[in-house]
Amino acid sequence: MANIHPTAVIAPGARIHSSCEIGPYAVIGPHVTLAPGNVVGPDVVLDGVADIGAGNRFLASCAIGASPQIIGRVNQAGRLIIADGNVFREFVTVHSGGEATTRIGSRGLFMATAHVAHDCQIGDDVIMANGATLAGHVQVGDAAQLSGLCAIHQHVRIGALAFVAGGAIATQDVAPYCLVQGDRARLVSLNLVGLRRAGLSPDEILRLKRVFRELFHRGGALTDRLAAAQALDGDARAQTLIDFVRSSLRGVIAAPRRSLSAAA
Template identity: 35%
Template sequence: MSIMRRSSFSSSLRIFHTFLFHPRFFSYHVADEDRVYTSNSIIHPTSIVHPNAILGLGVSIGPFCSISSSAKLGNGCKLYPGSHIFGNTDLGDNCMLMTGAVVGDDYPGCTVIGSNNTIGYHAVVGVKCQDLKYKPEDACYLEVGNNNDIREHTSIHRSSKSTDRTVIGDGNLIMGACHIAHDCKIGDNNIFANNTLLAGHVEVEDYVHTAGATVIHQFCHVGSFSFLGGGSVVSQDVPKYMMVAGDRAELRGLNLVGLTRRGFTIEEIRSLKTAYRKIFMCGDTTAGSFEERLAQVVYILTAVRDMLQSIRNSLAKDRRGICKYRYWSGS
């Protein structure tokens, strides 16, 4: 008798489970100015999608998700269970939110995500900044480009004021537990290893690689093709093509491995090494001041010119200067 009861209960539970977790299909026709959006999307019945949300074609929304009234999802977006989109958020085509991911905020402003981006497990992207000067009534903004892989537990904040933006370019790999604070400007094709932390107003150019647990002080600039060693605390600028490490981070030469991998020619690398030695490794007391050594570098190649300009820019009055260097630091 008890076996029969258990069997009957199990059958009923399976029927209930099948009914509860079976996806259903919705067709939306939402007017927005002069345009009409039509969407044939798969939406799980346990998810909450506001009727004013705009969904592109082929959107898939898993269990226990939520989408705000002012959200816009491009074609082919996919939300895994327990992911959420808040506030005025615009997702491009083929974006993917993994389980627990949160995108957007209900504060004034907006979060704009490009196409082909992946937001990792429990990542938080486009929320209010942690700047105490921020006023809740001010609009704040985040703009993310295309083809970025934002991994688990990463946090990326909106700007701290309406006149600025947090910006992330294209093709970046932002590994687990990284933090990108308000008003940062990130270029293209960068790799931030786990636990890389960027304070407010940091600017990172292109093809920069940070090792794990790197910390970058607010308002610092990091030049293209540079490498930041693991555990570095970067409190001043890192010019183009250079490698730094330590607490506080010091110049340790050129990023020769990165330059080679990115297709710099032997002639370019040789000229960069010559210029680096002239500027940073001259032990001759008669060689003049730093600015004089910088002016004495003769260049023909664009790569050397760009490195010199990056150094000069870091010496401007509104910048933090260059990371310290030692004469014994070789390339």
């Protein structure tokens, strides 16, 4: 049997591995599955159709898997899939899918009061700091970092290894490897600190810098800038940046017009 506190409320049908720990006053719904090694803290609520992988930690008063905040669907909790080794700090909220499935990868850190809305797709090694908020259908790439109190508009994409600064409001896509800040968020530079921490070599960073300049610091139409970036001697990461910009439906956050004019 799992180590379950006597005050916890476990609905019939919940599947909990014997190595899990369930704290006082936790509530686990009937369609929740917990793989080995999960630690569920006091007053945590796990609900909806939630498949939760191994070794996750849910600290006090998280609410994970509740129905999406969509009018008319208050009592319709959808599907949530969480992989392995994540940490959900105090009062984090993660909502189940509305139209599809909410997915969270592995080894993420979701700090106190962060919010993941319905149908979001979160990669591996993502960090969401205190109060960071995702609206519905947001995609967050691997190892992206969202600082405190930032807000991401629905359907926006945050690329891999991107950095969204504290308090930023992102209403368009954030390109991979880039840093944005401000209200409304503007492009500042490549996320050089994050790239170095991720182990990119100086040569890899240099290739990204060249593509970055062509895409974001040259004048002219986007099609011309994409062509110029594509013509460079790039690598897989540089191609990821180009492909991300080319495929954007909402547009990608760029530098202010004055900065572009000065750099052209």
